[in-house]
Amino acid sequence: TQLLEQSPQFLSIQEGENLTVYCNSSSVFSSLQWYRQEPGEGPVLLVTVVTGGEVKKLKRLTFQFGDARKDSSLHITAAQPGDTGLYLCAGEGLAGGTSYGKLTFGQGTILTVHP
Amino acid sequence: NAGVTQTPKFQVLKTGQSMTLQCAQDMNHEYMSWYRQDPGMGLRLIHYSVGAGITDQGEVPNGYNVSRSTTEDFPLRLLSAAPSQTSVYFCASSQGWMNTEAFFGQGTRLTVV
Numbered sequence: 001t002q003l004l005e006q007s008p009q010f011l012s013i014q015e016g017e018n019l020t021v022y023c024n025s026s027s028v029f030s031s032l033q034w035y036r037q038e039p040g041e042g043p044v045l046l047v048t049v050v051t052g053g054e055v056k057k058l059k060r061l062t063f064q065f066g067d068a069r070k071d072s073s074l075h076i077t078a079a080q081p082g083d084t085g086l087y088l089c090a091g092e093g094l095a096g097g098t099s100y101g102k103l104t105f106g107q108g109t110i111l112t113v114h115p
Numbered sequence: 116n117a118g119v120t121q122t123p124k125f126q127v128l129k130t131g132q133s134m135t136l137q138c139a140q141d142m143n144h145e146y147m148s149w150y151r152q153d154p155g156m157g158l159r160l161i162h163y164s165v166g167a168g169i170t171d172q173g174e175v176p177n178g179y180n181v182s183r184s185t186t187e188d189f190p191l192r193l194l195s196a197a198p199s200q201t202s203v204y205f206c207a208s209s210q211g212w213m214n215t216e217a218f219f220g221q222g223t224r225l226t227v228v
Contacts, residue, residue: 099213101217105158
């Protein structure tokens with residue numbers, strides 16, 4: 001059983017469509033991070049959300065941390081082929097504790113945006 | 116800056132063989148970790164270190180050893196390779212103890228036959 005359940009695992013859409021990826025847990029985390037990974041590369045950080053209810057925007061990407069700090073979402077507006085990749089959520093500080101650099105990852109969402 | 120460097124990039128082992136995956140970072144980060152990535156399971160923590168001389172187990176430590184003699188290096192040793200250890204391995208480093216970015220290497224794709 002994954003501590004962080006990410007959905008959907010696969011998403012195939014047309015250019016210009018909107019999409020949302022969800023990251024849910026029954027546990028509280030001190031913060032949630034979202035990473036993007038390209039084939040043959042390691043994950044690269046997109047954003048960290050720390051405060052319950054926090055919303056952060058990165059161009060066409062909107063990240064939200066749930067009020068109870070147990071879930072997060074990533075919304076992409078008007079997706080482009082360049083958004084194609086693997087998106088991973090990762091929790092820091094399980095049960096509100098200290099992470100010491102350790103991350104708990106969701107299963108990942110493979111996004112394909114067709115031209 | 117090189118960031119986090121992992122070697123080798125690809126490796127094929129026979130069951131029972133041992134090997135060491137190398138990881139080096141040049142950012143003077145205190146915190147380093149090893150993860151394995153398997154399809155549909157995201158990344159799972161194998162071992163981590165909060166500084167030179169200090170290591171601890173993560174979620175899936177069995178069959179792996181680590182040591183941290185310097186701040187820069189954090190090698191991962193497979194003691195007796197098994198097919199279940201076929202995976203992509205990532206090393207990561209971070210600067211702070213909370214809310215800081217983890218920097219990942221490019222990964223080592225290991226196949227055990």
